[in-house]
Amino acid sequence: MVRALTLFLILLLAACTTAGPSAPTGPTGTTSTTTSATADPSGRVVDLVLPSTALGRDAQVRLLLPDGWAAQPDRRWPVLYLLSGCCGSHLGWTSPGQADRLTRDLDVIVAMPEGGLAGFYTDWAEGPAWETFHLVELREALERDYRAGGDRVVAGYSMGGFGALSYTARHPGFFRAAASFSGVVHTTGTDDSRALVRRIVTQADLDPAALWPADADWAAHNPHDLADALRGVPVYLSCGDGAPGPLDSPGNEVVDALEAELWAENLATTARLTEAGAQVTADLYGPGTHTWPYWDRALENALPILTAALPG
Numbered sequence: 001m002v003r004a005l006t007l008f009l010i011l012l013l014a015a016c017t018t019a020g021p022s023a024p025t026g027p028t029g030t031t032s033t034t035t036s037a038t039a040d041p042s043g044r045v046v047d048l049v050l051p052s053t054a055l056g057r058d059a060q061v062r063l064l065l066p067d068g069w070a071a072q073p074d075r076r077w078p079v080l081y082l083l084s085g086c087c088g089s090h091l092g093w094t095s096p097g098q099a100d101r102l103t104r105d106l107d108v109i110v111a112m113p114e115g116g117l118a119g120f121y122t123d124w125a126e127g128p129a130w131e132t133f134h135l136v137e138l139r140e141a142l143e144r145d146y147r148a149g150g151d152r153v154v155a156g157y158s159m160g161g162f163g164a165l166s167y168t169a170r171h172p173g174f175f176r177a178a179a180s181f182s183g184v185v186h187t188t189g190t191d192d193s194r195a196l197v198r199r200i201v202t203q204a205d206l207d208p209a210a211l212w213p214a215d216a217d218w219a220a221h222n223p224h225d226l227a228d229a230l231r232g233v234p235v236y237l238s239c240g241d242g243a244p245g246p247l248d249s250p251g252n253e254v255v256d257a258l259e260a261e262l263w264a265e266n267l268a269t270t271a272r273l274t275e276a277g278a279q280v281t282a283d284l285y286g287p288g289t290h291t292w293p294y295w296d297r298a299l300e301n302a303l304p305i306l307t308a309a310l311p312g
Helices: 002-015 099-103 130-145 159-170 191-203 215-221 257-276 292-308
Strands: 036-039 045-052 057-064 077-083 109-113 148-157 178-181 234-240 279-286
Touching: 045 130, 057 099, 057 130, 077 130, 077 159, 099 109, 099 292, 109 130, 130 148, 130 159, 148 159, 148 292, 159 178, 159 215, 159 234, 178 292, 191 257, 234 257, 234 292, 257 279, 279 292
Parallel strands: 077 109, 077 148, 148 178, 178 234, 234 279
Antiparallel strands: 036 045, 045 057, 057 109
């Protein structure tokens, strides 16, 4: 009841205010206009502290600004959202991840927001509203303060891969393309699939019952169930089978159980997307673990697909 009332007030406030450019079917809301930022000497890496009504606290976001951003004050820039996985920092995209190097020559703003230890890119029944923060408050801040335009693409690893596909399907037109690397892409496939989500949430000291209280809530967020909504959107999927692969340390013979579980989810969701007529590119590469070397490679492979979806 409290969540419903809060959402009603946010929607009412949004209807009575003047907002920036909006997504065709994104959630509605407003954000504070006070943002603090620190930049590295090059001006490319900017760390934001963004007051968030949706989260009930300040949120952190790292940006990578493109070359020419400061020199072209009248230009609007497309945005690449990079969504992080469970229990990892949004800063992981730039260390140990290689997002800075891989995107340096692109004419896009790269936005790497925090997603909570196990926020699952969802407005929780009684808790933080991550979906509203990412798709309303962050969007408004980027458009207001960093000249972001209305063209966006998204990628994520692990839990962030879930977010990339779920957001794209749930809000048609918000993202022009989506990519998932070792993603949680079929949360209801088997009892093991549901147990994996509950285990991730529990390990973050959160109540799994507060995430998606009803079966309909699970289905309404599950990329596999939302495959028809992804028709017409370029989708890139990558995943390993958990066995040590070419990017793992020599001598490693331990099977990565998490990646093995996600392998099955990605096989099933690739088949479902193909059946739905989606524009899916799948790199299900066999041996490989749930680690950054594979996600860096996947990002490098996905970038041509993501950027091709942006207007020239």
